[in-house]
Amino acid sequence: MFLELFYGLRDEGVPVAIQEWMMLVRALVMGQHGSSLDGFYHVSRACLVKSETYFDAFDRVFARVFRGVEGELSVTDELLEWLSDPKNARELSDEQRAALEELSRDELLRRYLETLERQTERHDGGGRWIGTGGHSPFGHGGEHPTGIRVGGEGRRRSAMKVAEERHFRDYRTDEALDLRGTVVALKRLRQLTRQGRPDELDVDETIGETCRNAGEIELVFRPERKNNVRLLLLMDVGGSMDPYYQPVSRLLTALHATRGLRDFRAFYFHNCVYESVYSDARLLRGSAIPTGDLFRQLDERWKVVLVGDAAMHPHELMSAFGNIDPRKEAETPGVTWLQRIADHFDRGVWLNPDPEKSWPHTRTTKAIASIFPMFHLSVDGLEKAVAALVGARKVA
Amino acid sequence: MSTPNGSFHQFQGTKGYIAGASLIDAVNCAIALERPLLIKGEPGTGKTLLARHVAEGLAMPMESWHIKSTSKAADGLYVYDTIQRLNDARFGDGDVRDVRRYIKLGPLGRVFSAAERNVLLIDEVDKADVEFPNDLLRELDEMRFTVLETGDEVVAAKRPVVIITSNNEKELPDAFLRRCVFYFIEFPEPDLMRRIVDVHHPNLDATLLDQVLIKFYWLRGQSELRKKPSTSELIDWIAALLRSGVTQQQVEQHLPFLGTLLKTEQDTDALGRYREAGGALPRKWSDLGPQYQQ
Numbered sequence: 001m002f003l004e005l006f007y008g009l010r011d012e013g014v015p016v017a018i019q020e021w022m023m024l025v026r027a028l029v030m031g032q033h034g035s036s037l038d039g040f041y042h043v044s045r046a047c048l049v050k051s052e053t054y055f056d057a058f059d060r061v062f063a064r065v066f067r068g069v070e071g072e073l074s075v076t077d078e079l080l081e082w083l084s085d086p087k088n089a090r091e092l093s094d095e096q097r098a099a100l101e102e103l104s105r106d107e108l109l110r111r112y113l114e115t116l117e118r119q120t121e122r123h124d125g126g127g128r129w130i131g132t133g134g135h136s137p138f139g140h141g142g143e144h145p146t147g148i149r150v151g152g153e154g155r156r157r158s159a160m161k162v163a164e165e166r167h168f169r170d171y172r173t174d175e176a177l178d179l180r181g182t183v184v185a186l187k188r189l190r191q192l193t194r195q196g197r198p199d200e201l202d203v204d205e206t207i208g209e210t211c212r213n214a215g216e217i218e219l220v221f222r223p224e225r226k227n228n229v230r231l232l233l234l235m236d237v238g239g240s241m242d243p244y245y246q247p248v249s250r251l252l253t254a255l256h257a258t259r260g261l262r263d264f265r266a267f268y269f270h271n272c273v274y275e276s277v278y279s280d281a282r283l284l285r286g287s288a289i290p291t292g293d294l295f296r297q298l299d300e301r302w303k304v305v306l307v308g309d310a311a312m313h314p315h316e317l318m319s320a321f322g323n324i325d326p327r328k329e330a331e332t333p334g335v336t337w338l339q340r341i342a343d344h345f346d347r348g349v350w351l352n353p354d355p356e357k358s359w360p361h362t363r364t365t366k367a368i369a370s371i372f373p374m375f376h377l378s379v380d381g382l383e384k385a386v387a388a389l390v391g392a393r394k395v396a
Numbered sequence: 397m398s399t400p401n402g403s404f405h406q407f408q409g410t411k412g413y414i415a416g417a418s419l420i421d422a423v424n425c426a427i428a429l430e431r432p433l434l435i436k437g438e439p440g441t442g443k444t445l446l447a448r449h450v451a452e453g454l455a456m457p458m459e460s461w462h463i464k465s466t467s468k469a470a471d472g473l474y475v476y477d478t479i480q481r482l483n484d485a486r487f488g489d490g491d492v493r494d495v496r497r498y499i500k501l502g503p504l505g506r507v508f509s510a511a512e513r514n515v516l517l518i519d520e521v522d523k524a525d526v527e528f529p530n531d532l533l534r535e536l537d538e539m540r541f542t543v544l545e546t547g548d549e550v551v552a553a554k555r556p557v558v559i560i561t562s563n564n565e566k567e568l569p570d571a572f573l574r575r576c577v578f579y580f581i582e583f584p585e586p587d588l589m590r591r592i593v594d595v596h597h598p599n600l601d602a603t604l605l606d607q608v609l610i611k612f613y614w615l616r617g618q619s620e621l622r623k624k625p626s627t628s629e630l631i632d633w634i635a636a637l638l639r640s641g642v643t644q645q646q647v648e649q650h651l652p653f654l655g656t657l658l659k660t661e662q663d664t665d666a667l668g669r670y671r672e673a674g675g676a677l678p679r680k681w682s683d684l685g686p687q688y689q690q
Contacts, residue, residue, distance in 0.1 A: 042421035050573035
């Protein structure tokens with residue numbers, strides 16, 4: 001059952017490795033879970049899951065694996081044994097119920113521990129000691145207005161309850177693209193290099209030179225480390241992209257907020273890139289810039305990010321004169337332009353706001369994905385895209 | 397209910413800090429496993445405060461290391477003050493031959509070399525460079541490091557209780573996460589919030605507190621706000637209200653001392669526009685929607 005939890009988590013894409021598993025096992029051997037399902041839930045989550053974005057997945061797996069284990073491992077094995085055969089609580093009369101004093105929680109806890117010490121044998125019914133079916137505040141199946149549960153059904157939120165409520169659904173990153181997550185993902189978009197004016201004191205070299213200079217201080221300067229990433233953003237606007245206005249505008253906001261990029265340019269297109277791109281989202285003729293100019297102005301070190309749903313009529317991508325706008329007739333098919341972009345620039349990615357599941361069912365999406373590595377427009381996808389742009393190159 | 401285990405230090409919360417069962421479990425788990433405890437959560441949910449109270453609860457001294465964007469992992473171990481030595485060499489002050497004089501231990505180094513077990517708080521680890529946590533892996537694992545300049549080894553006699561907080565500004569590397577026990581502080585529900593407020597402002601009038609909380613959770617529920625007010629801001633707000641002697645009716649109808657809750661101009665403006673447009677403030681929990689039905 002425990003291994004089921006481990007593999008269940010891995011199946012859900014939660015990064016759990018043997019190291020975390022061993023940590024949990026050690027904690028359990030030490031009795032950190034206090035032999036209760038609630039404690040086990042807390043401890044296993046603390047050991048296995050290292051980001052709140054996976055709490056939801058953890059809750060789902062935990063609920064699946066441990067459903068039906070609602071009754072639980074109790075405080076001690078003996079106690080568990082007594083409690084393992086619940087007797088139906090007999091109906092208490094109203095006077096009896098009223099007679100049971102309302103106890104505060106601390107008071108209850110103290111009495112519980114005291115009672116536990118005094119108890120030497122199992123008993124059922126009665127007014128003071130722990131057992132089943134009684135009206136002492138302790139034990140289960142009993143009735144007491146402020147009782148402590150020892151095994152059995154719980155009044156407070158149990159681990160199962162917490163797990164089944166799926167409290168952490170909002171923290172999933174594979175769905176929404178929130179601004180903050182986007183900014184965080186984009187922060188990785190950097191390659192630090194030393195270029196430009198030497199104005200930072202190089203302490204090590206200064207010491208070295210000073211030593212060589214027989215103690216006469218010789219200051220050595222070097223250029224500061226700076227981000228060397230230049231980014232070209234090409235965005236599909238209008239038509240099928242309208243529903244994705246929000247995530248795309250967040251991406252744009254985040255990119256503008258990402259200071260430290262060495263250079264950043266953004267252009268727009270509709271459905272597919274043809275002979276021109278536009279500096280204005282309304283695609284006005286006056287804002288048109290020949291795509292070829294981009295190649296002349298921007299060298300291969302620029303990173304290209306294309307944002308679009310990649311879903312269009314195959315004719316728009318593959319055929320000559322394919323532009324959906326009848327005023328713009330160009331012989332070169334869109335796919336050729338895309339290929340030219342991919343060839344000219346060293347690294348490029350395509351961010352697609354459509355759900356990943358739908359990609360294989362669209363011909364043009366498949367075709368474009370063969371030109372550019374395609375990622376979902378979500379925090380997860382963006383992280384992968386950034387890694388593809390600046391990370392170590394994957395060996396093909 | 398956990399079995400008290402005599403061989404471990406057990407954290408049970410302190411008078412000044414209200415901790416849920418899951419947090420206590422996570423803290424004790426980290427202490428027992430001798431692993432760093434990584435705490436994440438919204439700003440203002442008491443991450444830093446937790447470390448201080450763990451130290452208090454366990455009666456251990458605490459050392460904090462506040463991380464800045466310029467912090468380097470090596471700074472936590474020790475700093476070799478080359479410039480000072482260079483200066484002394486040039487101008488002949490002090491004994492330059494003794495390198496040890498120019499080695500200053502950082503927070504990690506001080507905790508390792510301390511005679512008793514310490515609580516070490518590494519605050520806002522995500523502020524530093526992305527590689528920062530990776531540079532600390534070995535030191536936190538083995539709790540030892542070597543001072544390169546002298547060859548001295550600093551070994552922790554008593555493994556410190558390490559608490560690391562993160563505001564989630566940067567993702568932490570997997571290898572680092574693997575070694576940590578993780579806890580995410582959720583934003584407190586109204587009931588827990590009442591207990592938290594009670595710790596800071598005991599004997600607060602219950603109806604006033606109710607009004608304050610209604611307004612507070614209502615503000616947090618407004619999606620237009622850029623920065624949601626957090627627990628620490630609520631505590632400040634109540635302090636301001638108490639000091640000025642505002643009555644419950646005033647809180648019910650207005651939002652006095654808004655500046656303690658809303659920290660950006662846009663947010664204050666947005667609320668102002670809402671009020672000008674005749675938007676009503678909530679008076680009852682039921683005004684906030686079904687999730688707050690009592």
